[in-house]
Structures are given as C-alpha cells and as structure tokens.
Amino acid sequence: MGENIFNHLLGDDSLFKNRDVLHHGFTPDNLPHRENEIKTLVHNLVEALHGQMPSNMILYGQPGLGKTAVTRYVCKQLLDRGKEIGRTISAVEVNCCSIDTKYRVLAKLANDLAPDNESLVPFTGWPTDKVLQQLQQNMESQGGVHIFVLDEIDHLVKRHGDDILYPLTSLNYELRNSKCCVIGITNDLQFTEMLDARIASRLGSEDLAFSPYNASQIGDILSQRALVGVREGVLENGVIKLCSALAAQEHGDARRALDLLRVAIHKADVMGDKLVSTEHVRLAQNQLQFDQMTPVISSLPFHQKLVLYSILLNESNGLTNISTGEVFSVYQMTCNNASVTPLVSRSIGNVIKNLDSLGLVTAKTTSLGRYGRSNRINSCIPQNINAITIMTEADEAMKPVVNSTYRLQARL
DNA sequence: TGTCCACTGGAAGGGAGGGCTT
DNA sequence: AAGCCCTCCCTTCCAGTGGACA
Numbered sequence: 001m002g003e004n005i006f007n008h009l010l011g012d013d014s015l016f017k018n019r020d021v022l023h024h025g026f027t028p029d030n031l032p033h034r035e036n037e038i039k040t041l042v043h044n045l046v047e048a049l050h051g052q053m054p055s056n057m058i059l060y061g062q063p064g065l066g067k068t069a070v071t072r073y074v075c076k077q078l079l080d081r082g083k084e085i086g087r088t089i090s091a092v093e094v095n096c097c098s099i100d101t102k103y104r105v106l107a108k109l110a111n112d113l114a115p116d117n118e119s120l121v122p123f124t125g126w127p128t129d130k131v132l133q134q135l136q137q138n139m140e141s142q143g144g145v146h147i148f149v150l151d152e153i154d155h156l157v158k159r160h161g162d163d164i165l166y167p168l169t170s171l172n173y174e175l176r177n178s179k180c181c182v183i184g185i186t187n188d189l190q191f192t193e194m195l196d197a198r199i200a201s202r203l204g205s206e207d208l209a210f211s212p213y214n215a216s217q218i219g220d221i222l223s224q225r226a227l228v229g230v231r232e233g234v235l236e237n238g239v240i241k242l243c244s245a246l247a248a249q250e251h252g253d254a255r256r257a258l259d260l261l262r263v264a265i266h267k268a269d270v271m272g273d274k275l276v277s278t279e280h281v282r283l284a285q286n287q288l289q290f291d292q293m294t295p296v297i298s299s300l301p302f303h304q305k306l307v308l309y310s311i312l313l314n315e316s317n318g319l320t321n322i323s324t325g326e327v328f329s330v331y332q333m334t335c336n337n338a339s340v341t342p343l344v345s346r347s348i349g350n351v352i353k354n355l356d357s358l359g360l361v362t363a364k365t366t367s368l369g370r371y372g373r374s375n376r377i378n379s380c381i382p383q384n385i386n387a388i389t390i391m392t393e394a395d396e397a398m399k400p401v402v403n404s405t406y407r408l409q410a411r412l
Numbered sequence: 413t414g415t416c417c418a419c420t421g422g423a424a425g426g427g428a429g430g431g432c433t434t
Numbered sequence: 435a436a437g438c439c440c441t442c443c444c445t446t447c448c449a450g451t452g453g454a455c456a
Binding site: 323324325345346350365367368369370371372373374375 | 415
C-alpha cells in the first residue's frame with residue numbers, strides 16, 4: 001500500500017487551518033460592519049431579559065448581508081446573558097426553505113420546546129390546530145420568553161400564503177405563563193406586500209433593512225476569517241482584495257466572498273501550490289459561476305433552451321444587440337430544421353423576459369422610432385461556460401436540434 | 413404634429429401533469 | 435381508484451408605446 005490518496009488534502013500540507021471558518025454558515029465571535037443592525041436587534045430583544053415581550057421584527061436584505069449571522073449572534077448572546085441572570089429565554093430558528101409547510105413549521109417549533117417525549121408532535125397525522133395547541137402547551141410549560149426566528153420566511157408565504165403567521169402573531173393573546181416574539185428574515189424587499197394588512201402591521205412593527213457591504217468592508221470580513229481559518233502567509237497580496245471586489249459587484253454579498261476565498265484556497269491545495277494567488281481566485285470565480293449557472297441552464301424548459309440556443313447561434317455568427325423579431329425567426333428556423341412545432345411569438349417575448357431575469361441574457365427595450373420598438377438582446381453567459389453542451393447533455397431532445405443546425409451551417 | 417412600426421406586456425383561459433385527499 | 439386542486443407552460447386577443455420620419 002502506498003500513501004493514502006486523501007492524505008495530502010488532510011494533513012499538515014493543507015493551506016487551511018480551519019476550513020469551517022470560511023463557510024458562510026459559521027457564526028464568528030464578532031461581525032464587522034453590522035454594529036448598527038446588531039444594536040437595533042439588541043435594543044428590541046433586551047426586553048426579553050426584563051421578562052417582557054420584544055416586538056416582532058422583519059429583517060430585509062439581499063443574500064449574504066449577514067441577516068442570519070447577526071440574528072444567531074444576538075440570540076446566542078441573549079441566551080447566555082439570560083442564563084447568567086436566571087431568565088428563561090429560548091430561541092428557535094426555522095429555515096422555511098427546507099421546512100416549508102404550516103404543519104412542519106409549527107411542529108418544529110413545538111418539538112424544539114418540548115419538555116419531554118410525551119409532548120412531541122409526530123411527523124404527520126395531527127390536524128394543524130392540534131399542533132398549535134401542543135406548541136402553546138410546550139411554551140407555557142417552559143415559561144419565559146420564546147423567540148421564533150423564521151429564516152427565508154418569504155419562501156413559506158409565497159408557497160402557502162400568510163395564514164401560518166396569523167396564529168403565530170396572535171399567540172401572545174392566549175399565553176399566560178410565557179411570551180413570544182417572531183423575527184422574520186427575508187431576501188424579498190417587497191415581502192410585506194404579500195401579507196394581509198393586519199399581519200403585516202403585527203409582524204413588521206419593527207423593520208430592519210440590511211445594506212450591502214462595500215468592497216473594503218468585505219475585505220475586513222475576509223481578513224478576520226482568514227486569520228483563524230487560513231495558515232499564515234499563504235495568501236498572496238491582492239487575493240483578499242480581488243475576492244472582495246468581485247463580491248462587491250454582486251450586490252455586496254459577503255457569502256460570495258467567503259465562497260470565492262474558500263474555493264480559491266481549495267484549488268491551490270488540490271494543485272499542490274504553496275501560495276494562493278489571484279489566479280486561483282479567477283479559477284474559483286469560474287468554478288462558482290459554472291456551478292451556479294449549469295443547473296439554471298439545464299433545467300430550462302425545452303423551448304426556452306431553443307430560444308437561448310438561437311440567441312447563442314446569432315452571437316456565434318458575430319451578431320449582437322439582436323431584436324426579438326430576429327431571435328424569433330432564427331428560433332423558427334431552428335424548430336423547422338429539427339421538425340419541432342415552434343411557439344407563437346408572444347410566448348417568445350415571455351421566454352426572453354424569463355431568460356433575462358435568470359441572468360442568462362440581457363434584454364433592453366429600445367425604440368427605433370419609425371422602425372418600431374423591440375428588445376436589444378445579448379447573452380451574458382461567461383466565456384468559460386459552454387451553454388450548448390450543457391443543454392445537449394441535460395436534454396435528449398436538444399441533440400437533433402444541435403445536429404441539424406451543424407448540418408445547416410456546413411451547407412451555408 | 414401626427415403617424416405608424418414592431419413590438420411590449422397585461423388579461424384570461426386551456427390543458428397536461430403532479431400531488432393530495434377521500 | 436377517483437376526484438380535486440395547483441402549478442407550469444402555453445395560446446389568443448389586444449391595448450399601449452417611444453421615437454424617427456413625413
């Protein structure tokens with residue numbers, strides 16, 4: 001037996017000191033540049049230490065702005081302090097992306113507060129109002145103040161409407177021995193518009209919007225994590241700067257920056273390099289873009305793939321700023337060649353809009369005056385991603401389309 | 413100043429398919 | 435198994451529009 005194949009990535013050779021620290025799920029001991037947000041949360045949640053009821057809150061902001069991290073951090077401190085002074089405080093966090101029905105959210109809350117096995121709610125089988133009753137009972141038997149953090153709450157409301165929030169926000173009227181407060185976290189800035197006015201006013205009595213980090217703030221966050229997570233002196237000059245700059249372009253997303261740094265270091269590790277360079281960051285950027293875009297492209301409905309393909313076909317012939325009409329006619333040709341019935345032109349408009357909102361193309365409506373009004377369409381898929389290959393590999397039906405076009409191009 | 417192009421984008425509704433309840 | 439609802443993709447119809455041109 002030679003050396004174990006896992007060794008060089010595990011042992012002392014690795015450039016990581018503690019890889020987890022560079023993961024966005026990690027909650028560090030301090031959160032730079034979120035002092036104001038922390039202060040606002042603390043001002044509200046301190047009520048719990050007085051045995052009073054904090055206001056319900058909604059936290060807004062794009063992904064990667066530290067909403068979850070700030071909430072976890074403040075809750076942890078709150079629980080610690082509560083223990084010191086003998087106040088019963090509990091905090092339950094539910095991610096509404098993975099736990100996404102009314103029943104399961106209530107069950108999760110109830111089970112996390114259950115004092116014994118008898119008080120547990122089964123996976124399924126109970127009517128929802130019985131689950132709510134059990135939750136109330138568990139809250140009462142624990143006593144104190146309960147903080148319910150509903151992460152990605154917009155996801156839950158989009159799927160099932162806001163009727164779960166009604167009982168949760170009215171719990172306080174029924175409770176005798178305990179109090180509760182709901183903190184909703186959302187990426188969707190228009191979240192309250194989805195809510196019934198009464199629920200919106202109860203839940204959003206205190207709003208907190210997280211603003212994007214700028215490049216130098218992201219730089220601070222990375223440096224701080226690198227100190228703990230990365231071996232000393234292995235990051236070349238400019239690595240953190242580049243990660244920060246790239247992430248700042250993407251709506252100031254610290255999560256993205258951490259991913260970039262982590263993947264860059266991993267690349268260097270795998271390549272056996274002793275130092276992490278900006279070149280590794282570029283590789284990481286490509287990797288992340290690829291990982292992000294591939295599932296989006298491969299899961300497009302068939303005709304959306306055809307439209308994207310038609311746009312790419314135009315671009316490979318050197319045409320940019322194509323109009324909707326041009327895309328439509330190339331799309332029709334593509335369909336005819338492959339004996340597929342094309343969609344009507346109105347649908348192509350929708351498809352183009354959809355591709356635009358997925359970030360695969362840009363479509364800018366411009367008027368050409370006497371010559372009408374249309375979109376100017378350009379693909380924005382990076383060079384290193386071969387969308388056509390991704391589409392043919394994902395969709396058997398794309399193969400004859402691509403083949404027939406190659407024949408067509410050969411003939412021209 | 414009005415016309416008119418080449419669309420855009422809202423509204424309403426059809427139909428296939430999947431999941432859930434009965 | 436049957437019935438129901440919901441979601442997704444698509445169609446049809448049509449009113450609305452920015453701006454070059456006559």
